[in-house]
Amino acid sequence: MDSSESPTETKKTKSKTPRKNKETVLKQKSPAEFFAENKNIAGFDNPGKSLYTTVRELVENSLDSAESISELPVVEITIEEIKKSKFNSMIGLIDCERVDAELYDDYETEKAREKRLAKEARAQEIQAKNAALGKKVKETPASKGIRGRGEASFYRVICKDNGKGMPHDDILNMFGRVLSGTKYGLKQTRGKFGLGAKMALIWSKMSTGLPIEISSSMRNQSYMSFCRLDIDIHKNIPHVHVHEKRENKERWRGAEIQVVIEGNWTTYRSKILHYMRQMAVITPYAQFLFKFVSDAPEKNVTIRFSRRTDVMPPVPLETKHHPSSVDLLLIKRLIAETSKQNLLQFLQHEFVNISKSHAERLIGEMGPDFSPKMALKSLTPQQLVRIHQLFRQAKFDDPNGHCLSPAGEYNLRLGIIKELHPDMVATYSGSAQVFEGHPFIVEAGVSIGGKNVKQGLNIFRFANRIPLLFEQGADVVTRTALKRINWSSYKINQLQDKIGIFVSIVSTKIPFKGTGKEYIGDDITEIASAVKYSIKQCCVQLKSKIVKKMQAREQQERKRNLSKYIPDATGAVYNVLKDMAETQLHASKKFRYGDDDGELLRKVYENLITKETLSEKLAKHVEQVDYEMALEYATQSGVSEEPRETIYIKPLETENKIIDLHSPFFVFRMFH
Numbered sequence: 001m002d003s004s005e006s007p008t009e010t011k012k013t014k015s016k017t018p019r020k021n022k023e024t025v026l027k028q029k030s031p032a033e034f035f036a037e038n039k040n041i042a043g044f045d046n047p048g049k050s051l052y053t054t055v056r057e058l059v060e061n062s063l064d065s066a067e068s069i070s071e072l073p074v075v076e077i078t079i080e081e082i083k084k085s086k087f088n089s090m091i092g093l094i095d096c097e098r099v100d101a102e103l104y105d106d107y108e109t110e111k112a113r114e115k116r117l118a119k120e121a122r123a124q125e126i127q128a129k130n131a132a133l134g135k136k137v138k139e140t141p142a143s144k145g146i147r148g149r150g151e152a153s154f155y156r157v158i159c160k161d162n163g164k165g166m167p168h169d170d171i172l173n174m175f176g177r178v179l180s181g182t183k184y185g186l187k188q189t190r191g192k193f194g195l196g197a198k199m200a201l202i203w204s205k206m207s208t209g210l211p212i213e214i215s216s217s218m219r220n221q222s223y224m225s226f227c228r229l230d231i232d233i234h235k236n237i238p239h240v241h242v243h244e245k246r247e248n249k250e251r252w253r254g255a256e257i258q259v260v261i262e263g264n265w266t267t268y269r270s271k272i273l274h275y276m277r278q279m280a281v282i283t284p285y286a287q288f289l290f291k292f293v294s295d296a297p298e299k300n301v302t303i304r305f306s307r308r309t310d311v312m313p314p315v316p317l318e319t320k321h322h323p324s325s326v327d328l329l330l331i332k333r334l335i336a337e338t339s340k341q342n343l344l345q346f347l348q349h350e351f352v353n354i355s356k357s358h359a360e361r362l363i364g365e366m367g368p369d370f371s372p373k374m375a376l377k378s379l380t381p382q383q384l385v386r387i388h389q390l391f392r393q394a395k396f397d398d399p400n401g402h403c404l405s406p407a408g409e410y411n412l413r414l415g416i417i418k419e420l421h422p423d424m425v426a427t428y429s430g431s432a433q434v435f436e437g438h439p440f441i442v443e444a445g446v447s448i449g450g451k452n453v454k455q456g457l458n459i460f461r462f463a464n465r466i467p468l469l470f471e472q473g474a475d476v477v478t479r480t481a482l483k484r485i486n487w488s489s490y491k492i493n494q495l496q497d498k499i500g501i502f503v504s505i506v507s508t509k510i511p512f513k514g515t516g517k518e519y520i521g522d523d524i525t526e527i528a529s530a531v532k533y534s535i536k537q538c539c540v541q542l543k544s545k546i547v548k549k550m551q552a553r554e555q556q557e558r559k560r561n562l563s564k565y566i567p568d569a570t571g572a573v574y575n576v577l578k579d580m581a582e583t584q585l586h587a588s589k590k591f592r593y594g595d596d597d598g599e600l601l602r603k604v605y606e607n608l609i610t611k612e613t614l615s616e617k618l619a620k621h622v623e624q625v626d627y628e629m630a631l632e633y634a635t636q637s638g639v640s641e642e643p644r645e646t647i648y649i650k651p652l653e654t655e656n657k658i659i660d661l662h663s664p665f666f667v668f669r670m671f672h
């Protein structure tokens, strides 16, 4: 018996009734049902997080879509707060006043109310006292109000983009069937699972019962598709309300998605704004307009993240599988889908890093049953296992990473400067590496100082150019920055300096933990060491800047110190000289020192040299020494170390012919 089984349960099982126990009835679940019941694994844990994830999924789809056609993204996101009465009228429900107050979760008796208010008043008094004494003021639980789940809040989320749009007939499955999407191929994309948009719809169905609305138009279409649908959770199929072609006089291109969900703006406001800000850092070539609209104008927010560059990273390319990354199932699928007929062609064309001669050698190694010309269809299950075994054991060159599209050092740097305005920044872009046959590239930036940056480590993580905001503690970047970098050896104070750490990882497969795309585990050695190396490379650059800054500061200090003592030093020297001059004169009426010294004393005696003269000379000398040292310093460090500033020159709206000169760090545009 299972130790958790209760005696009553045991009795029930042993009873003679032939009825089948409910738990033993075999049932099937559709993917939509599964995700509706386990929505937390897709980032829909509670209303607040669901609002955040909905925004995120829609924005990421928009960016994927615009970038797939090399269009500089323009994305508008609006969150519109919907009052309960408005929501009720939207769904045709008549507002009801509370009649039986005691029925409600937030009901409290008069006595309980008095007690609570008294407690809150006491807490406020203590807070006021602490604040007056300059102590840290903590929010007390009492000030958070009364018990109860409170009223639900509803929001309409609208996301509009200038992307590719969607084929009219595909929209239904794209939004109404869980696990359907166009991003399953081996390619670097933000989306991967074919789930995000459907989760927003499932959440809207669960919380408001309202359908999703999609408008879309593609380049070659003269019309605009409009679709209103929800999802049949049980069957995992779209339930279509409207699906029609409409006039598109303005020839608008792109997609607009609208969904009404329960959310919580108050608790997730800062996360959503953080997300937008970080998205602007990693995507400086996109333009975002974010709006929060409510009936209370003081709550409204409008933020425009304007485009800072029109250099877009290259479009990621679809690539073929690397032999060391495939499993038996995938080999079978590739064989079923390939147009190649024989084994040699299959190996040579369906995988990266297998040339014709390499394929021939591999086939020779497979054993006497194999031959280059053998038909793929004739391969037995055992022979497939043999191919798989050899793929796992043989040595293959690493994939080259040409299919990837990292943000680029230029964009990363620009984003960091634009959003944080740091005092110093260093960036590094690594070369392509590989884990389990998947290429990946790590780029990093480390900044010191800046606006709205707190003391200590401020970590910004990006995966396939998505900002990751949750589960920071377990992430490979956080762990590396906290545990594996010796900050002090780079003259950086881990606790006191305002340190910004930016790490962007791109790959054909980001090894996220879970479908929520929140963090990358620390267990993949190749990724962990590449992250460490990239951060260290930035630190090395920063160290030399910091050391030079320190030297410059020391030098300034020395000058200031020397100048400070000039009056005292000259006063003392002058008094000694004056004394000497007078003693000499009284003793023999004649200056006895060598000519020069005698001359000096005579001049002092006759007031031709005064305290001011000495002071002036000394100041000039300090100036001269300082100038010589500065010159020596400039010669050593070279012209390249002159202070530089990154600038972005906005394109002129002209018809001029232009030439762009691209460098990894800047683009120079010439008009003629």
Ligand SMILES: Nc1ncnc2c1ncn2[C@@H]1O[C@H](COP(=O)(O)OP(=O)(O)OP(=O)(O)O)[C@@H](O)[C@H]1O
Pocket (backbone or CB within 6 Å): 057, 061, 062, 065, 161, 163, 164, 165, 166, 174, 175, 180, 181, 182, 183, 190, 191, 192, 193, 194, 195, 196, 197, 198, 254, 255, 256
């Ligand atoms: N704004 C859009 N413009 C064009 N196509 C879109 C847009 N939004 C969604 N799609 C299409 O709908 C498909 C399904 O989107 P969904 O968000 O459900 O999954 P995904 O983006 O493929 O993967 P993930 O679940 O990892 O986000 C996408 O693959 C894409 O083809």
